[in-house]
Amino acid sequence: MEAIEELAVQPCTSSLYLRPFRLSYRQNGTKKFWDFMRTHDSVSILIFNTSRQCFVMVKQFRPAVYMCETERHHPQVFESQDKESFTSLENPLPAVVGVTYELCAGIVDKPGLSLEEIACEEVLEECGYRVSTAELRRITSYRSGVGLTGSRQTLFYAEVNDQMRTGGGGGQPEEGELIEVVEIPLGESMKFAYDETFPKTMGVIFSFMWFHNNIAPKLPKK
Numbered sequence: 001m002e003a004i005e006e007l008a009v010q011p012c013t014s015s016l017y018l019r020p021f022r023l024s025y026r027q028n029g030t031k032k033f034w035d036f037m038r039t040h041d042s043v044s045i046l047i048f049n050t051s052r053q054c055f056v057m058v059k060q061f062r063p064a065v066y067m068c069e070t071e072r073h074h075p076q077v078f079e080s081q082d083k084e085s086f087t088s089l090e091n092p093l094p095a096v097v098g099v100t101y102e103l104c105a106g107i108v109d110k111p112g113l114s115l116e117e118i119a120c121e122e123v124l125e126e127c128g129y130r131v132s133t134a135e136l137r138r139i140t141s142y143r144s145g146v147g148l149t150g151s152r153q154t155l156f157y158a159e160v161n162d163q164m165r166t167g168g169g170g171g172q173p174e175e176g177e178l179i180e181v182v183e184i185p186l187g188e189s190m191k192f193a194y195d196e197t198f199p200k201t202m203g204v205i206f207s208f209m210w211f212h213n214n215i216a217p218k219l220p221k222k
């Protein structure tokens with residue numbers, strides 16, 4: 001995962017995944033505008049393996065995170081680029097600065113499928129567990145990136161065990177996905193949640209707290 005080479009950055013002029021827009025409006029008499037991105041909604045799934053009493057999560061290289069870290073070290077990295085040219089990154093930072101811990105998740109880009117069906121596909125593709133839609137519990141939905149995208153993410157909970165493991169996971173190589181499945185033991189989960197040395201999404205922190213409030217008290221004592 002961490003063998004990232006030939007890094008180059010350029011302005012994004014058209015994309016399958018996001019489109020920038022500007023909304024202008026008058027609010028209480030004041031003219032305003034706001035720039036935002038049109039992007040896909042998404043689903044994410046908190047997975048708990050009851051056989052091993054651990055959370056099943058994914059770790060992957062995130063270019064946007066990587067470039068934020070790069071800009072901290074090289075503040076000029078996004079400057080002076082014309083529309084076509086690639087700027088090669090000399091002496092790039094190690095790829096690990098762009099690797100984050102996340103819940104299993106996926107974008108909602110298949111019109112015929114329900115959120116639950118997309119969630120089950122992601123659990124299988126990314127983590128290798130076969131889960132049916134009836135086994136998913138909807139936790140809630142929320143807006144991710146209210147300033148930038150406004151898109152909605154729906155969060156589900158799924159309990160799995162070792163018998164439901166197909167041996168797969170790791171994402172879809174044909175889509176260029178390279179995902180490492182990681183297990184966080186229940187007993188270490190809250191320490192992990194607040195340990196800033198493990199870069200992670202807010203979904204991880206929120207869902208671990210949800211689990212401790214809603215599921216942990218009902219777990220059979222081992």
Ligand SMILES: O=c1ccn([C@@H]2O[C@H](COP(=O)(O)OP(=O)(O)O[C@H]3O[C@H](CO)[C@@H](O)[C@H](O)[C@H]3O)[C@@H](O)[C@H]2O)c(=O)[nH]1
Pocket residue numbers: 017039040041042102105106107144151153175176177
């Ligand atoms: O610029 C891009 C964007 C996406 N992809 C492809 O699209 C896939 C997207 O993967 P998927 O697992 O469906 O989506 P995630 O990247 O996991 O979903 C993210 O995307 C959501 C919407 O942006 C976020 O809100 C979620 O938190 C986040 O997990 C990738 O693997 C790639 O194949 C690209 O190749 N280039």
Ligand SMILES: [Mg+2]
Pocket residue numbers: 104105106107126
């Ligand atoms: Mg994903």
